[in-house]
Amino acid sequence: MNMTGCLKCGDEKAVLQKSGFKKTKAGSFQRFLCTSCGKHFTGQERHRRHTAAEQQRALMEHEEGLSMRAAARLAGVHLRSVQRWIEKKQQILSRPTTTMPTPKKRAIPLKTP
Numbered sequence: 001m002n003m004t005g006c007l008k009c010g011d012e013k014a015v016l017q018k019s020g021f022k023k024t025k026a027g028s029f030q031r032f033l034c035t036s037c038g039k040h041f042t043g044q045e046r047h048r049r050h051t052a053a054e055q056q057r058a059l060m061e062h063e064e065g066l067s068m069r070a071a072a073r074l075a076g077v078h079l080r081s082v083q084r085w086i087e088k089k090q091q092i093l094s095r096p097t098t099t100m101p102t103p104k105k106r107a108i109p110l111k112t113p
């Protein structure tokens with residue numbers, strides 16, 4: 001991959017200094033320092049966070065009776081993402097219905113005569 005310019009400030013003539021590596025679960029990525037704006041970034045990372053809309057849509061489609069696979073396809077997300085969201089949702093739903101916080105046991109000082 002050819003690094004041309006800075007991804008942060010958009011300066012195409014910015015001088016990029018190699019600045020160590022950023023370690024993620026996906027591996028190590030060369031980290032760059034832009035001498036123009038002074039920000040660090042890596043060029044190879046692919047963070048694709050799903051929007052709340054995508055998530056909602058996938059969950060809705062699934063609730064409508066579609067399979068996870070179909071819901072994932074329609075929402076344009078990965079099947080694994082939908083599985084994760086559904087698991088998370090079921091965890092929330094399976095919680096006890098009493099959402100009232102359990103009162104902390106206070107040590108009430110007994111007034112002894």
Ligand SMILES: [Zn+2]
Nearest residue numbers: 006009034037
């Ligand atoms: Zn920059």
